Amino acid sequence: MLERISPELMLIATTVIALFMxxxxxxxxxxxxxxxxxxxxxxxxxxxxxxxALMFVFPFFRVEPLQVLEAFAVGMLFSTVLIWTSSFEVRGDKIYMKQSKAFVFILIGLLVLRLIIKSIIGTSVDVGELSGMFWILAFGMILPWRIAMLWKYKKLENETKSAVPD
Known part of the structure; x- marks a missing residue:
């Protein structure tokens, strides 16, 4: 069924979905x-x-090993910006994400950059393969970001616990 949809329409539809998400x-x-x-x-x-990752069970979404490495590396590169803007603060006895004014603009910027990359390579890569690559890119972005957040959180949690007298 997806073969009957024009590549241009598919690119527009996936762009609208990406903007919504x-x-x-x-x-x-x-x-x-x-x-x-x-x-x-x-x-x-x-x-x-x-x-x-279960999408890769279907041949439509499979990507070459080099593309996996490229997409994951780009995701890790993008994650550095998210790591840089994510920090925590203690309010009372709880830990909260510190609101960064730049964070929203960075997320929007990363989304726009992804859409630009997608429109450039979307004409030369099948839509399923492109979907797989962008899932890998997104996972390559969220995984290091969340690991760094967990490390920062645990560090602040330990500092907070050690600062409270028994």
Whole structure:
């Protein structure tokens, strides 16, 4: 069925979906700063996202090993910006994400950059393969970011516990 849809229409549809998901991500991340952070809340998103790897069971989504490395490396590069802008603060006895004014703009910038890359390589790569590559890129971005967040969170949690007298 997907073979009958024109590549241009597929590119437009996936771009609209990416814009919707990016907007949803900005809204969710902005609201998340109002609630305390836990290690569970940091760990779960990459675990949930990892189920998306099941797409590679279908040949339509498979990518070459070099493309896997390239996409994951670009994701890791993008994650450095997210790591740089993610920090925590203690309010009362709870740990919260510190709201960064730049964070929303960085997420939007990363989304726009992904859309530009997609429009450039989308004409020369099959849509399924491109979908697989962008899933790998996104996973390569979220995994190091969340590992760094967990490390920062645990460090602040230990500092907070050691600062409280028994």
């Amino acid at each position: 990016g907007t949803l991500l900005v809204v969710v991340r902005s609201k998340a700063a109002k609630y305390p952070v836990t290690a569970k809340k940091i760990i779960l998103p990459p675990l949930f996202m990892s189920t998306g």
